[in-house]
Amino acid sequence: MASRSVLATVLLLSLAACGDPPRRFQQRTSGEWATVLWDADPQKVTTAIGALVELASQDEAGVLAALERELGRKPPEPDAAPFTVIYDVLGAKRLGLPMPVQGDANSLNFPVLDRRIAAFGFAPVSIESSGRYEVDVVGLRPHPRRDVERMQAALVRRGALGVHVVAPDPAAPRSPLALRGTVYDDPMPWAERRADELARFTAARKADGPYVPATRRWRIAPRADRPAGDPESYLLLEEPATDDDVLDERIVAKAAAALGDDGVRLGIAVRPERRESVRRFCTRNAGLTAAVVLDGEIVATGPVPGFDGTVVRLPVGPAPKDADPVVWGNDLGLVLATGRLPLPFSAIPIPERFGADPPPDNGFSRVLALLGPRAKGLLDRVSTGTFPAWAKASVTWARDHAVDAPP
Numbered sequence: 001m002a003s004r005s006v007l008a009t010v011l012l013l014s015l016a017a018c019g020d021p022p023r024r025f026q027q028r029t030s031g032e033w034a035t036v037l038w039d040a041d042p043q044k045v046t047t048a049i050g051a052l053v054e055l056a057s058q059d060e061a062g063v064l065a066a067l068e069r070e071l072g073r074k075p076p077e078p079d080a081a082p083f084t085v086i087y088d089v090l091g092a093k094r095l096g097l098p099m100p101v102q103g104d105a106n107s108l109n110f111p112v113l114d115r116r117i118a119a120f121g122f123a124p125v126s127i128e129s130s131g132r133y134e135v136d137v138v139g140l141r142p143h144p145r146r147d148v149e150r151m152q153a154a155l156v157r158r159g160a161l162g163v164h165v166v167a168p169d170p171a172a173p174r175s176p177l178a179l180r181g182t183v184y185d186d187p188m189p190w191a192e193r194r195a196d197e198l199a200r201f202t203a204a205r206k207a208d209g210p211y212v213p214a215t216r217r218w219r220i221a222p223r224a225d226r227p228a229g230d231p232e233s234y235l236l237l238e239e240p241a242t243d244d245d246v247l248d249e250r251i252v253a254k255a256a257a258a259l260g261d262d263g264v265r266l267g268i269a270v271r272p273e274r275r276e277s278v279r280r281f282c283t284r285n286a287g288l289t290a291a292v293v294l295d296g297e298i299v300a301t302g303p304v305p306g307f308d309g310t311v312v313r314l315p316v317g318p319a320p321k322d323a324d325p326v327v328w329g330n331d332l333g334l335v336l337a338t339g340r341l342p343l344p345f346s347a348i349p350i351p352e353r354f355g356a357d358p359p360p361d362n363g364f365s366r367v368l369a370l371l372g373p374r375a376k377g378l379l380d381r382v383s384t385g386t387f388p389a390w391a392k393a394s395v396t397w398a399r400d401h402a403v404d405a406p407p
Contacts, residue, residue, distance in 0.1 A: 096210030257329025
């Protein structure tokens, strides 16, 4: 009998030392349900919210501790990095490019996509074609949202570069540094030529058709930094006489960006087979004004650059607002070095949820709001403590939407 009493006492002491087992709802603990709140499936999040509220009626401290642990975390990186691009049918029409069936379009564009993805270090990827002229690209390893956005932006940039001599009014004062005579030497008066080309360009834009210059010698192009409706936004440019005289993205072997007084400049290492074209252009047109055209718009003008036999430096205009100028310029250099897209793409917006902090209205804030006064201590600790910004925004939302009494 005494031995049985001793055994019972030992068992009771062992149970007391271990403490009560954690409360469960549908075989999951508070901590396990709290991790489900990160899930991308809204239905699973809704289920987790209900489970945590139910568990709080039995183990309030356990639920609050589980929520506090998750609120102190950095949001998990997504397992993959997906985004979508779509063939720009209207853009192709404006360029005078027929849009083939998607299989043929993919045959044209996918080699450029592969080169760009490799150049940006985004591989390995899975590329799927939907049949609706959409192309889904999934990075098979995690990438932060900013890198996914950079990759998508690189894939939708056509990468059509052109360097032209500006053809000013012959009546304007000539630069004393120019080695060449008058650029515009056509029988048609300069003002008439410019007006005619502007009318052609405007009509083409209204009709969503390609702009076709009247002759092969001159074309007009809009400035990216000026309003489209302003006639002064357009410059008359000289066209290259032969294909050997063309300075386009085919000159770019690689490029490095630097920030100058006039914006971003690319130091372009010229491909050996195009160096003679660059040398001839820079020598013949020294002292004149060059226009750098990217994807149909003049992004920068300035003196025709010098060429040292391997590198030519071109201005490419200011970086977009909020972009790091050097990073943006280096990305542009990679795009140009990987070649022009045969057919244009446009971007389908990446979902707000992907790779970013949760919005204030999220699973955590909804549980806290439903707990009402029971969550006040946790809300105070998060508001005043060293918690992430997304957690602080979540508790602000929870306070604004809190129920008055426990559900």
